[in-house]
Amino acid sequence: MMIATINPTTGETLQTFMALTATEIEHKLDLADSTFQNYRKSSFESRADKLLKVATILEDDAPEWARLMTLEMGKPFQSAIAEVNKCALVCRYYAEHGADFLKDRVVETDASYSYVTYQPLGVILAVMPWNFPFWQVFRFAAPTLMAGNVALLKHASNVPQCALAIATIFKGAGFAKGVFQSLLIESGQVEQVIRDDRVKAVTLTGSELAGQKVASVAGEVLKKSVLELGGSDPFIVLEDADLEEAATVAVEGRMRNNGQSCIASKRFIVVEAIAPKFEKLLLEKFQALKIGDPMAEDTDIGPLATPAILAELNHQVQKTIDMGARVVMGGKPLQGKGNFYPPTILTNIPEDSPAMTEEFFGPVALLFTVKDVQRAIALANNTSLGLGACVWTQNEKNIERCIRDIEAGSLFINDMVKSDVRLPFGGIKRSGYGRELSVEGIREFVNIKTIWQK
Structure with a gap:
């Protein structure tokens, strides 16, 4: 697989990179391991100071x-600016709260003194995706480094240029070179890194297939893993919802990052009493979106990240149409340069059909009509995935029912699914396991050590 910057707007190859050799990987692993021996002894204050500089x-x-x-990867420029600022936010969050999250916790027992302490594990490998090329990395790196681990x-x-830039940022903030390193390696080289004794744990954000492979290798060598995989998030609209607001947020929830987000709203499940009106509103708002150069300030939707992603999305759409789906709008790739859908x-x-069983990674909304809330919940749960979900209603009984019965790692009420540094983030079922962000995130890669002193 080529490691290259290929502009998805034009298709032009801008820069290529050679994958690291086995010798170069060995050098980086050795540097990470030796750096950890000193870095793990550093103070929370020192780590926090560097994170604030980041x-x-x-x-x-x-x-x-x-x-x-x-x-x-074609992200609209204004969205990219927001992503950078969110990365700064997660660094500040863990710089300010990390020490408190990991402070020793005294527990009264029969011992003279007993407590729980949280200690770093060592070298942690992160296998990260392209769709949020800065955010996905920083939401892993900030808590990992604050806990005293080092990262690969x-x-x-x-x-690749994002990967190298991120390493440069950490170095520029004063972290030793071995604290955070980017490995320009191909997917086939990941297994050898996971198996290396110096690597203590691995986290992956990506596809189900990638998660299965990483979890399998980590399981073989008995190493901790955290997985955040795909989502087919339901967006449930009940009869008493504010339809104008719901439709407005539906567009944002589906189209963020050009539709390429695990937690994007993908399946719009609407009760039949208000379905025609909601469809009309959604259509009007979709038609108002501007497709074009992602660097332009007024562009709403840029290109998909790669030709392969475009081809896969189009295959799913065409197969669903061939099986009988109705096209309200769109449905075919745009002609010309770039990966535009x-x-x-x-x-x-x-x-x-694929729309019932697969995740659609792009600007495609799947609209379902159901009779009532019971059927809405049943359809929402009729997926192997369980990342996020949202429901639009003012009815407290329906809210309580959705909180109890919807199978997802998070449920948002009268808002779209999003990640917030203060709240744990992750999924259930085939959307993965483990949590990122909040206090739960920083405790994923530490030794929760019990101390009993008599």
Whole structure:
């Protein structure tokens, strides 16, 4: 697999990189391991100070980092700016709260003194995706480094310049070179890194298939793993919802990052009493979206990240249409340069079609009509995935029912699913396991050690 920057707006190959050799990987592993022996003894204050400097570097040069994301994977520039600022936020959050999250916890027992202490594990490998090329990395790195671990990043092969830039940012903030390193390696080289004794744990954000492979290898060598995989998030609209607000947020929830988000709203499940009106509103708002150059300020939707992603999405859409779905709008790739796919709405979704069973990674909304809340919940749960969900209603009984019965790692009421540094983030079922962010995130890669002193 080529490690290259290929502009998804033009298709032009801008820069290529050679994958690290086995010798070069060995050098980086050795540097990480030796660096950890000193870094684990550093104070929380020292780590926090450097994380705050990382945040400042991100904010001061936000346009530079944002432009790099847009160049490599097509994210609209304004969205990329917001992503950089969110990365700074997560660094500040753990700099301010990390020490408190990991302070010793005294427990009264029969011992003279007993407590729980949280100690770093060592070298942690992160296998990260292209769709949020800065955020996914920083939401892993900030808590990991604050806990006293060191990090190795295997980033997606289509965002190598982002990977190298992130390593430069950590070095510029004063972290020793071995604390955070980017490995420009191919997917076939990941297994050897996971198996290396110096690597103590691994986290992956990506596809189900990638998660299965990483978890299998980590399981063989009995190493901790955290997985955040796909999502087919339901967006449930009940009869008493504010339809104008719900439709407005539906567009944002589906189209963020050009539709390429695990927690994007993908299945719009609407009760039949208000379905025609909601479809009309959604169509009007989709038609108002502007597709074009992601660097332009007024662009709503840029290109998909790669030709392969475009081809896969189009295959799913065409197969669903062939099986009987109705096209409300869109449904075919745009002609010309770049990986552009138009905003698309499909309804009358047939059973066993891709739209019923697969995640659609792009600007395609799947619209379902159901009779009532009971059927809405049943359809929402009729998926192997369980990342996020949202429901639009003012009815407290229905809210309580959805909280109790919807199978997902998070449920948002009258808002779209999003990640917040203060709240744990992750999924259930085939959407993965483990949590990122909040106090739960920083405790994923530590030794929770019991101390009993008599």
